[in-house]
Amino acid sequence: MTKDMNVTVTTTEAINFDWLEARVATLIEDEGPIDPGESLIFYGLDSLRVMKLAGELKEHGITVSFEDLAKDPTLNAWSALIDARKGG
Amino acid sequence: MRARVAKARAVYDDWQVALGQLRAALPTCRVAMRSADCAGGARERRAAQHDAGRRAAAAAGMDLTGMSCLAGRGADGAPEWPNGLCGSISHCGGCSVAMVGALAHWSGLGIDIEQHLNTDIAAEIAPVALTQSEQDEFGCDPLQVALAFSAKESLFKALNPLIKKRFDFDAAELCWAGGCEPQLRLVYDLSPEWSAGRTIQPILIPCRAGVLTAVALSA
Incomplete structure (x- = not known):
């Protein structure tokens, strides 16, 4: 479990929906499809993994808090949030 | 398969040491842990964790009150406790733990x-x-x-x-x-x-x- 969470990203990667979907798939350790409108809690995404994603985004210069992510934990909501913060 | 079960058992046993210390620190609370089957995909694992958490809460509540105690689930996913009780649930890998106490003693309980x-x-x-x-x-x-x-x-x-x-x-x-x-x-x-x-x-x-x-x- 820890090994999968260790996959790191480089700062040259494009932070877009595909990146987000791939990162979340790694974090939940499942290769199956993810419904972009469904709560990621139902896929087993826990607080530590949400925090890890917030940390990765911060490394890419995108500041989102844990609470920003936790209040609407879906791929669609996170993608919109990230786009908004990139623009900000 | 056998190795996975043995490892899960060892982790469960390791947690019991910590739970013993918690029970000693909070003697008016009740704490219980239950194992979840971590086979299958992410959704199945999460469902198993949730089920194990509710079973842990039921065991802790039964230990505290002597009665059946089923925690509901609020809109935000947090547990909803029967009248007179408070508590919380946490999951980690194949283990779920619940802590329950009486509102007469505690206004809020959190465990992780x-x-x-x-x-x-x-x-x-x-x-x-x-x-x-x-x-x-x-x-x-x-x-x-x-x-x-x-x-x-x-x-x-x-x-x-x-x-x-x-x-x-x-x-x-x-x-x-x-x-x-x-x-x-x-x-x-x-x-x-x-x-x-x-x-x-x-x-x-x-x-x-x-x-x-x-x-x-x-x-």
Whole structure:
């Protein structure tokens, strides 16, 4: 479990929906499809993994808090949030 | 298969040591752990965790009250407790733990279990999970980061139902009063009663399986 969470990203990667979907798939350790409108809690995404994603985004210069992510934990909501913060 | 079951059993046994210490620290609360089957995909694992958490809550509630005690589920996914009780549930890998107490004694109870962090993950989450003051004090020490992260999770679970307000990891910081007594100090006002500077004493229990933390707010 820890090994999968260790996959790191480089700062040259494009932070877009595909990146987000791939990162979340790694974090939940499942290769199956993810419904972009469904709560990621139902896929087993826990607080530590949400925090890890917030940390990765911060490394890419995108500041989102844990609470920003936790209040609407879906791929669609996170993608919109990230786009908004990139623009900000 | 046999190796996976044996490992899960060993982790479960490791947690029991920490649970024993928690029971000793909070004798009026009841704590129970149940195992979840971690086979299958992410959704199946999560469903198994949820089921194990509810079974743990039922066992802790039965131990406390002598009656059947089924925790419901609120819109935000947090457990809803029968009248007269409070508590919380935490999941980590194949183990789910629940802590239950009487509202006559406790206004809020929070419990959290986390696996040990490795140095990479600790370094990654520290800038988001820890305040600047905590980062200055703890650096990226994996144990300290895990304890601070987990203690804030426990604080949220105990306090959120009371003040009915969500708050982030920057709302409190872990410090060591006198170098040995852990305290969570509120960084900003959460409510008139829970204002900046107020301190709460968390219970921090590192063990071989990971870290267990709890916050118990007196009635």
